[in-house]
Amino acid sequence: MSDGTQPNLVIEAAYRERTPGSAKLAAEAVRLLPSGIAHDARWLRPYGIYAARAAGCRKWDVDGNVYVDFFGGHGALLLGHNRPEVLKACQEALLEGTHYGSSHAREVRWAQLVQQIVPSAEQVRFTSSGTEATLLALRLARAFTGRRKVLRFRSQFHGWHDHMTSGYANHFDGTATRGVLPAIAESVILCDPGDGEAVRAALESDKDIAAVFVEPTGGSFGMVPIEPSFLALLRELTAKHGVPLVFDEVITGFRVAPGGAQEAYGITPDITTLAKIVAGGMPGGAVAGRADILESLDFAAMAAKGEEKVQHPGTFNANPVSAAAGIAALKIIASGEPNRRANALARDLRDRLNAILAEQQVPWAVYGTFSGFHIFTNPDGRTIDPERFDPMALSWQEMKKRDGALSHRLRLALLVNGVDISGWPGGMTSAAHDEESLSHTCEAFREALRLLRREGDIAG
Known part of the structure; x- marks a missing residue:
């Protein structure tokens, strides 16, 4: 056996x-960028591929190699690469202007669609990324409650800002x-995923908790899964x-179902x-929720209450090109139908890959679950039947562990x-995947083994 070194x-x-070609670009990139990359998830030894173009469920690198893509734009591409309706909407928006520094009609229509689709979305505020969205959500919760702390779950990721770094990949002690x-870090309370009694005890003993954050399918889109009943308990508590x-x-938003995990x-x-x-695969994010919580962003409402408004600038909030892509994708x-297709394809792929492992x-x-798949490489050497594997029977520590x-x-x-x-390892299907891409993937998996x-x- 290899010793991993x-x-x-x-x-x-x-x-x-x-x-x-990728090797040449990587050698140049490492002189310019830390580790030669722009996102931690793209780190690969000896170097990652450099993409040149993409369409549907495939992408091509600078050397002309074609890949069935399950990286999926870090999960942004439920519809696949370059969906014609989304591409057309972006092109039209580009011709009209990439940045107005003013409000525009597309941001209103975009917000309307989010409100119509997402059950919790009484009001919406756009951001430029998911990390910005979780940062703003925490600030709004603190402003609304007047409390300081946040309760989160080990193994779950909520962006890279300061309150969200401990307990995701390391520093599980907080x-x-x-x-x-x-x-x-001391203002963050970490609980084990699925541990309802720990949450109950924390909420009963500490009256300074401003919010409870959770990935509703579990850490990293269910790599460390949680039961839906746990979400119901969190809602109750x-x-x-x-x-x-x-x-x-x-x-999970717009992926597991149009209205996300909360709808499912x-x-x-x-x-x-x-x-x-x-944002349809373009840069963009949003906070949606109760109007009385998002009210802290409202100039008139806060002035009427005689309270300080929560400030939220952002040069690219509701960028018109992102708004155009988001509108086209959400429609x-x-x-x-895209959700049902991607979910069914992932279920089929999981079954077929497990059959190959057994073979x-x-x-x-x-x-x-839904449109995701995770490859458990059994770091503790358990006796496993791939076709009867139950991830809920293992601890979060073992599910998080990987070589x-x-x-x-x-x-x-x-x-x-x-x-x-993706490197966790696993991936996501899109509505653009098909039988040919799944068959190719199965043969590639067999050969990789x-x-x-x-x-x-x-x-x-």
Whole structure:
């Protein structure tokens, strides 16, 4: 077995042979950008691919290689790459102007669609990203309640601002991550996902909690899953204690169903954070929720109350091109058909990949819900039947654990065979995927397992 310190030489050699153009760009990028990248999730040894174009469920790199894409624009592309209606809307908006510095009709229509589709959206405020959305949601909750602390769950991600860094990938004890003030980390209460009694105890003993944040399908779109019944308990407990419940639907919004996880589960939060799909694959995010909470942003309402308004500038809030893309995408998604298709494709893919694991006698499993899939590489060496795997039977610590070196090699092996996944490892289907792309993915997965076994990463 590989000890994780040496690269998989055969796979890496094949990858390098296919991607000389990407290698050249990576060598230049590393001089200019930390690690040569613009997003942590794009870090890959020896280097990542450099894309040149994309369409539907596929993308091409600078060397002309084509990949079935499950990275999906970090989850933003439920409709796939370059959906014609979205592309047309962006082109029309570009011709009219990329930035007015003024309000415009598209932002009104965009907000109307969000309000119509998302159950909790009494009012909407647009941002430029998901991180900005969760930051604003926390500030609004504090302004509304007059309290200081936020309760979150280990393994769940809510952006990279200071209150959200501990307990996602490390610092599960709640201590401050590098660059974050200890006083800020001390205002964050971390509970284990699914631990209702810990939440109950925290809310009963600490009256300074301003909000409870949760990814409604669990950390990283269900990589660490939680039961829907836990969401119902959170709704009950937060309502009892007057604490705003925030659903972080940056990934799940408009993906699991048109109205997000709150529609799928029938549980309405007080505040919802959105990004990715809300802007149709363009930069953009939003906070939606109760009007009395978003009222803190309202000039007239706060003046009438004699209270300080929450300030919220943002150069690219409701950018007209993002608004155009968002309108076009949401009008298509409102029917629910893209969601049903992507969810069904992911369910089929999970089943087929598990059948391959069973066939190859690899004690891993592929699991997930809705349009996501996660590859559990069994770091603790459990005896696993891939086709009967229950992720809820394992602790969040085990589900979160992964062999980073093995995940890298799996990604390389799949890239060599024309499939791109995310590094956790896993991915998301879109409405643009089809039988041909799924069949190709299954063959690529089978070949990747063979390569990993040949190099000693998989026993047998």
